[in-house]
Amino acid sequence: MNQAIYTYASTISTFQDTKREDHIMQTKVKLIKKETVAEGTMAFHFAKPQGFEFRAGQFADYTLIDPPETDAEGNTRGFSLVQAPFEPDLVAATRMRDTAFKRVLKDLPIGTELKLDAPYGDFTLHKTASTPAVFIIGGIGVTPVRSMIAQASHDKTGHKITLLHASRTPADLPLKADFERLAKDNPNFIYVMVVESPTSDWRGERGRVTAEMVKKYVPDLSKPIYYLSGPEGMVKAMRQLLTDLEVNEDNIRTEEFTGY
Ligand SMILES: Cc1cc2nc3c(=O)[nH]c(=O)nc-3n(C[C@H](O)[C@H](O)[C@H](O)COP(=O)(O)OP(=O)(O)OC[C@H]3O[C@@H](n4cnc5c(N)ncnc54)[C@H](O)[C@@H]3O)c2cc1C
Structure with a gap:
């Protein structure tokens, strides 16, 4: 059930x-x-x-x-x-x-x-705005992230926020238009789309989220709180990737979408 x-x-x-x-x-x-x-x-x-x-x-x-x-x-x-x-x-x-x-x-x-x-639920943005937030999200897992980033942008909290959002194709990326608008309005928010099968004119990242990609967008890996959400497989894979990068597990927060 x-x-x-x-x-x-x-x-x-x-x-x-x-x-x-x-x-x-x-x-x-x-x-x-x-x-x-x-x-x-x-x-x-x-x-x-x-x-x-x-x-x-x-x-x-x-x-x-x-x-x-x-x-x-x-x-x-x-x-x-x-x-x-x-x-x-x-x-x-x-x-x-x-x-x-x-x-x-x-x-x-x-x-x-x-x-x-x-x-x-307790999957909510940390309060200390001087600590950056990094979201590494697969597909539909981005739903709670949309709410957190929209509220932080509205409140002008000043959190430095990076979202790496992975999907199969550009058309597959849920809420893409919302995140593009938020990135335009909030100078502290960086939206990185990561697509496995891009179109020829694609200007985002290609393939899957890798350790190199995380290092490219997160200059000091020890600083942020990391947020992972979505179907269990993606959350587990991203947690493994972060622990391989020696990110402190205390700085990783997750929400698994059980049922997928
Ligand atoms: C805290 C929490 C938050 C959640 N938030 C969300 C949320 O915001 N959005 C959300 O969608 N879910 C969310 N979920 C999960 C949600 O509750 C459902 O469990 C989930 O959407 C799966 O729905 P479903 O049971 O109808 O099955 P689905 O997995 O949607 O469908 C199962 C059927 O689809 C087929 N299928 C499986 N994979 C594929 C595929 N790749 N392509 C085509 N068909 C396939 C299967 O054969 C099967 O017949 C959340 C869960 C939790 C615990």
């Missing part, structure tokens, strides 16, 4: 700098917009319930109400909150694979209600 993870219930952060009790809300949310944010990848916008508060990087559990079909994976999924707390909507973005949940979600009429149980 793909019930989202409830180990975060009555969350008190394990990180001292984010320590705070979250107020979990169980409510219904209305679908207000659907859009494509990369090839085979859609974002779903929901109206934010009054009084709903969360921290950039957290996630929500969404449950379909009386769906026309279901399968063994069930009617609930956890999705990171893509928009930042200062933005108007609750947004979930996901790869549209062939499961009953995603088939139903894709075809939901605007105005449909889902159950929401949120916020959960």
